[in-house]
Amino acid sequence: MNELITTLGQSGDIAIYLLIDMAVAIALLGGIRFTMGFIGNVDTKDELSGKDNFAYGISMAGAVAAMGIALSGAITGELAGSYTIELLGMFAYGLAGLILIKAGRYIHDKFALPAFNKHELILNRNISVGLVDAASVIATAIVVRASLIWVEGLDINTFIAIVSAWIVSQVMLVLITRIFEWRFSHNNGTTFQATLEAGQIALAIRYSGYLISTAMSVTAASYFIYYDAANIWLGVSQWAIMSLILMVCLTVLTTIAKFIVLLGINRREEVEDQENIGIATIELAISFSIALLLMALMT
Secondary structure, three states: OHHHHHHHHHHHHHHHHHHHHHHHHHHHHHHHHHHHHHHHOOOHHHHHHHOOOHHHHHHHHHHHHHHHHHHHHHOOOOOOOOHHHHHHHHHHHHHHHHHHHHHHHHHHHHHHOOOOOHHHHHHOOOHHHHHHHHHHHHHHHHHHHHHHHHOOOOOHHHHHHHHHHHHHHHHHHHHHHHHHHHHHHHHHOOOHHHHHHOOOHHHHHHHHHHHHHHHHHHHHHHOOOOOOHHHHHHHHHHHHHHHHHHHHHHHHHHHHHHHHHOOOOOHHHHHHHOOOHHHHHHHHHHHHHHHHHHHHHHO
């Protein structure tokens, strides 16, 4: 009887902790629309339902999904010492995730794709840019989630480690963009960013697959690294090296898989010349699948 009472008491505590976590998570998710509207000086209601701006809706959907992904790293299932600590910890992790996602979006705009005004194009209903914007924030969130799971505790070292892991991810995403852009320009005689600005949806889908799968390979690298608050820089350096190695492995394996799955199909011609969204989506699925397999193998 005493064991039953203890179990019921613990279940009550767990339920309260879960309610705290979900309340903070839903509040932060709800804040995404307000934040996007405030930062972009946009009437979100008018864009979404008045103008039926699909590109803006896709961009916001990416932001909401990204916030959910990042928050899933904050909810570990472990109970804090008190309800107050749980509330503060969840809010701190969630706020850190939100800031890093927004910062990642800024880095992507200014360093990965600096040739056009992303915000302006999305407001002008450019769906391809909306897709890329959504993919970039989701990619950042995937790594933020990994860093939240990797770290332990709630102190200055925790946030230094999270920010450091975020920096590694941004370097990798900018690097993969430069490689993607070089290959596209070499094959087509025009720039990737100009083609994206022109509204090439198939190309945006293919590139989105590269972004998300790269972020997943960075996440897989974290499985090799043990978090040590006393040696944060060593851990982050190891993470960066493993991320680079796994990104190369991802590129090689994805190239082989695409060749086999789409045997006999000229992928460059279909996606880049004929704007074949179906082929581009298959390529995205292949990139995602290989990255998922790498994550499973490294676990």
